[in-house]
Amino acid sequence: MFRISENKILRPLFLTLIHAAFGLSLFAQQKGQHQEKPLPLDPNVRTGTLPNGFTYFIRHNETPKNRAVLNLVVKAGSILEEDDQRGLAHFMEHMSFNGTKNFPKNELVNYLQKNGVRFGADINAYTGFDETVYQLPIPADEEILNNGIRILRDWADAATLDIGAINKERGVILEEKRLQTGVENRMQGRYSPSLFNHSRYAFREPIGTDSILRSFPREALERFYKDWYRPDLQAVVLVGDFDVDKIEKLVKNSFNGLKNPLLKKQRIQYHVGLTGKNQFLALTDPEMSSTVAQIIIKHKAEALSTASQYKNAIVRRLFNGMLAKRFRDLSRGGNQDFLQAGASIGKLLADVDNFSFSVVARPGQLDKGVSAAWKEVSYLKRSGFKQQELDMEKEIYSNAMENAIKEKNNISSDSYAKEYIAYFLNHDLAPGIETEYAFVKKFLAEINLKDLNQLIVDYIRNDNTDIIILAPENTVLPNQEKFRSWMDLKPDKSSVSENIAPFTPKDLLGKDPVAGKSISSTVDQESGTTTIILSNGIRVILKPTGFKKDEILFSGFSAGGTSLYPEKDYQSAKHAAAVVSSSGAGNYGIMEMDSFMANRQMAVRPFISELSQGISGGSTKGNIEQALRLAYAYITEPRVDTMVFKNLIDKGRLSIEGRSKAAEAVFQDSINTILGGQSFRRTAPSLAKLNQISMQRCLEIFRERFSNNAGMVFTFVGSFEIDSIKPLIEKYIGSLPVTSNKNRFRDNGIKLSENAVKLTLRKGMEQKAKVELVFSGNFDYTPENRIKMDAIRGILQIRMIERLREQESGVYSPSVNLSLDKNPTSTFKLSIVFDCDPKQYAKLIASALDEVRKLKDQGPEEVNVQKYIAESIRSRETSVSSNQWWLGYIAGQLEDSESLSQYSTYGDGLKKLTVKSIKEAAAAYLDENRLIEAVLLPEERK
Known part of the structure; x- marks a missing residue:
């Protein structure tokens, strides 16, 4: 449910390329910069600061209708933790859901669920290095809105921090931390100190340390709460379908009483200092599936609050778009020296952004891969971009902005909220879509090649450079001197931009279609x-x-x-x-x-x-x-x-070879093979299968x-x-070829397993177990039964959270998933999935199955039936207001040969749900004689 803010450049380092988004999240103006006035805030948002320093942003918005997004934003995260508090900023975020003055114990979540707000999917929060943000999307009914404000007020300074709840939550957070293990996290733990120049950011990961999470005293948590959850560091961001005047009055009445500590601790702004030095790391791991090299050139980040800074951000966006196209063309132009490559300018961390270059090498060809991909960067440094590239990218950017202004009345409340949160936290500009549109038109006309080429000089430099190589175990890796020799390329004209001819428009079709006719409507x-x-x-x-x-x-x-x-x-x-x-x-x-x-x-x-x-x-x-x-x-x-x-085949080969090292992928393949009755259509990918693919076929x-x-x-x-x-x-469409032969699918007789199966797989280095309990079988595919089956899923989801997470503190985020298929035969699959301590898996399986048996024998609690109904109604209310939902619904109904009018009876179907009907459906379908009980455990240590 809760997420930890993390470095977005490093997360995709392993197999995906970094393409920075336009909205760079940057920070305060650098000293010495001319004092251009920041752009004013969007006039459509009501903002103010109370005498105690508390800030509010309130905006009316009707997308979606009768909904509101409420946020409490705190300018405090893990960077402010003292040595005995590592992990407690995030722990505090959790405790806000475990008892407050007006919502003791678990009553807060209970109240919201009764009103159709889903735990985890809707109610959410995250803790970053520098901030903690709570998100509460709720119906905009007056009573629920009032209570929503009351919840934010409680989060601001009225968490109870009950010692019993603290001790229970230790296990939950340790399980959340367990989820963050694996090759990616191991590698990141090894290179982060160097990459972040051994700054405080390198040693304040929000998740914290095991030793402190297991044993910290309540006083340490309370101290963090009192020091940093204070009105001069807090704001509410409220966007939704409500009366702004009423909400403003409610906010003032609710938050005016907050008091700052008599002795306020200074809120220090920490930095990742740029030392000017270059660094080199070559790391291996047994579970790495490919060799990846990344060159990261760090750069002091510019703020994003003035018109000129907005123009500079557009220049960076154009730069990224043009460079991305060059690398796409390079990879499609017959280059076989690497599998993937790319480069962009983007945020690194805190007040530092970077030029980041990465390449995924073919096995044993890191030298060729680096040289071939870096050649494009070298050529860019020498020759810059071309006018036709800039013209094309400007057109793309302009078209996107034109579409945005057309859809200005359909911008979601959540999008506005995120913009105002960034404004409060980082001073990022938020002038409103009309102002941005005007600036984009103005700046696109002004930006020229000189601006782009200056950016190349500023960012692609020879200082503050980190070279990081990540590779499978036993890979022969270069030293820094050897690696840099691959980058030291002689000038030539082999750049993709030189060798690929400019695009000349022509007719897409070899033969224009002969239109058909509509014969009925x-x-x-x-x-x-x-x-x-x-x-x-x-x-x-x-x-x-x-x-x-x-x-x-x-x-x-x-x-x-x-x-x-x-x-x-x-x-x-x-x-x-x-x-x-x-x-x-x-x-x-x-x-x-x-x-x-x-x-x-x-x-x-x-x-x-x-x-x-x-x-x-x-x-x-x-x-x-x-x-x-x-x-x-x-x-x-x-x-x-x-x-x-x-x-495609080469990338598939690398993926398959890497898949054999990925414990969870092998585990899921094993489950699918069992469910598919060993059919070749359900077994795992393999090199033998890859070799069966024929381009001509x-x-x-x-x-x-x-x-x-x-x-x-x-x-x-x-x-x-x-x-x-x-x-x-x-x-x-009327011209598409059609013959008299009707298309039909074939039932290949793939049958679900009819027997109970226990699967235990030992694979992986981390001390983590994964459990998947799968109930499956034939299904009577009617609208009524589909609703009953989904109710079983939803109620089991509620109970798994309450039992496995809240009561037993054994898991972080259990999930219950449902798949219903009508063709070729009507079947269902319902799975209960969770990760846990390998020492606890048997106990937790027993608890999960105990909940299933209770549902079959006693039926669900009435309160959980009502929670499910409320959540389903509220979810449907918003989903039916999107084109995507209707496309999926209509196409799905057509493929299943079901009536398009079923959506109108959905509410009636929900109202017919009873404890008895759900109990009977659970007893009929959740047959333990067909249960697949699959457990993934770590490899035994020698």
């Missing part, structure tokens, strides 16, 4: 849909909405999929859509496709799943014809690219699946008028 008033039957027999469901002004989503499918292919072709069928969609379509290869898509806000993706094939996508209104044209190109003019195919199978689109059904949801989109549908 029917309207369903209840679901708000219109169904069109086209002359080729394809059915199209249209649901215009007003949720967003400029968004159209679509998907189409027909039966078949990989189920139709035998073992020798199965792997090619499974990967065919990925190979095709990565290779381009029509007249555009992958390089041209990337340029074609760059300045268009749209996405289109074909798929081949187990039981169907189809295509999905979305776009703005202005790009919907191009999106449908691209969908038509994929279906009728697919293509494959040799280099793309080779890269991928293309043949893709063409087979889409050469006949009989029975295909499309769904369109979003901002469109039926009369306007209808001609496009007739042209690009």
Whole structure:
């Protein structure tokens, strides 16, 4: 439920590349900088500071309607902990949910659950190095709002810190800490001190230390609470569908009484000092699956509060976009010297950002990988960017901003809240979307190549550089001198920007489609849909909405999929859509496709799943014809690219080799194999399977699946008028090829396990156990039974948290998951999953199964039935106001041949739930004679 803020540059260091987002979270103005006035705060937010120093931000917003997001923000995190308090900032965050003045013990969570607020999914908080933020999204009903403010007020200074609750929470947090073990965390623990220049940040990870978490006295926690939870370091950020005047009055009345300590401790601003020196680390670990090198050039971060600083942030965003495209082109242009590479400017930590370069090398080819990827950076330093690159990136940026201004009335309350939180914590600007739009138009016109090339000089330097290599055990690694020799490249013109020809637009399609016709149209008033039957027999469901002004989503499918292919072709069928969609379509290869898509806000993706094939996508209104044209190109003019195919296979090989080292991946593969009755369609990926994939067969199978689109059904949801989109549908969908043969999937007889199975797997270095208890079987797939089964899931989720976490302090975040399938046969899978101390797993399994038996024998407690109903109603109220939900709902109902009107009876179905009906369903389906009890334990130490 609770998350710890962490370094976002380092987390993806292992297998993913870092591409910095536009909104760099930066800090106060540097000394010596000219005193340009900060931009004023968005005039649509009401803000003020009480006499005690407490700050508030209040904004009315109706997305979503009848909802509010309440936040308490504290400028205090783990960086302020004394040596005997390491981990207590985060511990304090937990204790705020374990008893306050107005909500003793667990009453706070209990009260919110009764009002439809989910524990973990909604009620949340995080602790970072410099801040603690509590988030409370609630219904905007007056009574609940008033109590929500009361909860924030209690969090501010009225936590009870009961010693019994503290002792119980120790186990929970130690289990949370256990979740943060593994190769990634081991490696980070080894390089963080050096990377953070042995500053305080290197030794104040928010999760803390085992020794202190196990034994700290209550006084140490209370001392942190009293020192730092004080009004001059706190703010509330409240955004939602409410009366601002009333909320402001309530805030003033509630928080005016907070008092600062008589002897306030100074709130020191800590820094990661830049020493100017360069550092080198080469590390190995038995569980590392690939060799990764990263070059991190640290740089003093600039603030983000004035107009000129906003302009500089746009320059960084343009820089990142152009450099990302260069690396995409490099990887697609036949380069085989590395598997992945990239570079960007982004935040590192505190008041430091960085230029970060990373490369994932092919086995045994780190030298080639580093040289090939760094060559692009070297060329950039010598030659800079080109005007055509800047023009393209400006167009992309401008289009994104145009879309944002169109959707300004649909910005979520949560998005506004995050913006104002950053304003309070870091002085990040928050001038409002209209002001930002005006600045973007102005600055994009002003920014030139000189600005970009100066940024290259400022960031890609020879000082404050950390080189970090992470590799599998027994890898021969270079020393610093050898590594730097790979970076010392002679000037040449081998840059991708030199060798790739500029994009020349041409017709995407080799042959323009001949439009079909609409032969019938029917309207369903209840679901708000219109169904069109086209002359080729394809059915199209249209649901215009007003949720967003400029968004159209679509998907189409027909039966078949990989189920139709035998073992020798199965792997090619499974990967065919990925190979095709990565290779381009029509007249555009992958390089041209990337340029074609760059300045268009749209996405289109074909798929081949187990039981169907189809295509999905979305776009703005202005790009919907191009999106449908691209969908038509994929279906009728697919293509494959040799280099793309080779890269996908090489990455797949590395993934499989790494998967064998990943304990949890092997564990999940073992469970899936049991559930799938040992079918080759359910067993784990392997090199033998990878070698079965044929590029030519991928293309043949893709063409087979889409050469006949009989029975295909499309769904369109979003901002469109039926009369306007209808001609496009007739042209690009009404022209799709259809034969008289109806598409069907094949039932390959994959049966769920009918016997109880106990699986114990020993793998992994960390002292951590993972438990998965799976109930499965045949299912009577009716709307009523689906609601009952989900109620079983939801109620078990409540009980697992109450029993395993709150009562036994044995786990951090147990989850109960449900999967219901109608085809090819109606089945269900319900799993209870948790991580724990290897010494405690048997006891916790017994407790979990005890809760299952209670549900079957006695039924659920009435209060938990009502909590589930409240949570479900509140969740549905907001979800039905999104295009994504309606697209998923309609497409899912169509694929299962279910009525589109079922959503309207959902509330009635919830109201019919009773203790008795849930008990009977649990007794019928949760059969321990078919239970898979799977346990992953660490390898035995020698």
